[in-house]
Amino acid sequence: MHSEHLMNTYGRQPVTFAKGEGVWLTDTAGDRYLDALSGVAVNGLGHAHPKFVAALNAQIAKLIHVSNIYQIAEQSALADKLADLSGMDNVFFCNSGCEANEAAIKLARLYAHNKGIDHPEIIVMDQSFHGRTMATLSATGNRKVQAGFEPLVSGFVRVPFDDLDAVRAVASRNNHVVAILVEPVQGEGGIHIPADMKAYFQGLREICDANGWLLILDEVQSGIARTGTWFAFQHTGILPDVMTLAKGLGSGVPIGACVARGIAAETFTLGKHGSTFGGNPLATAAGLATLDIIAEEKLLENAEDTGNYIRQLFAQAFKDTPAVINVRNAGMMIGIELDRPCAELVKQALAAKLLINVTSERVVRLLPPLIMNKQEAEELVHRLAPLILNFIKASA
């Protein structure tokens, strides 16, 4: 269902989906597809989850939107819930991942100005992705995202990911730095998991504490049970000062959140930030229902178990295939790294009625719904492994 009247910003696959159920999507011709991408880490509950549909229907019948000029019961309840699950203090709600990161960047700058630092800088990482607004594309570690949009927003210092010494070197020479912005697991960049996640984030925490910097974690993709804990930082034993959320939080209803702790939670004061839609009753009811269903259906455990199972099945399938460099996962963030560009696999998978993504040119990225069971996981591997093996043979 193509239109000439859409701006040409996406390379779209030639398929239109009419409905979904669980991990399956049905197109307008009636063909069923196995969804191993979840709308890019959004539909953690799969499609048309009955409890989620009922919760949204009930909310729509009551109230969709009121202004943040008023108290909003669902927003308050979701803030309490997020604070409880994360050990953080306060939440600002917005509508997307880039907006959550914009809020975090503004917060870090205000924190700096409050300390008398007039030209604050934020350390960001190579291969990172933080969004497409001017500040967040400037923070992003991918030239393709930035090219054509100069002048970029200044105030970012870039270092390699998973390299504590590089951060220490900046600390020793630069006294404008006020924060580090980092994804616990880099998603768009190609499913990069720190070699020792605990040591890396404990090291970053120590550097931040020693220098009075804020540790800001972009959990837009890794949060909301995706890696088998509510938030990926919960694998590391530390708490950030700021965490951003979006993708999985509303199961498809747009919502973002900037969650903060301690001094960072008190930095935004009256009038310093705002959003018309942010935290409206519909979006926050969707967030509450999402978190309730994840807990009720033990989806943290399922994300960890099924994610590991999928990695093991692929590792087995590719054990004699040197062109597959590595299969890695943090729960349901799964990457299969090849030794060659493999964007064509997306189209081939679509023809095999399977939805996947390729990022960073040669990493097959899988972000299955958190509800995926073992049998569906086997079906995923059964469809995808032969495609990858044939692709490697054909492109040798």
Ligand SMILES: *Cc1c(COP(=O)(O)O)cnc(C)c1O
């Ligand atoms: C997707 C993503 C964003 C941007 O989110 P949008 O909702 O598209 O603005 C930011 N950070 C990370 C880590 C992401 O994966």
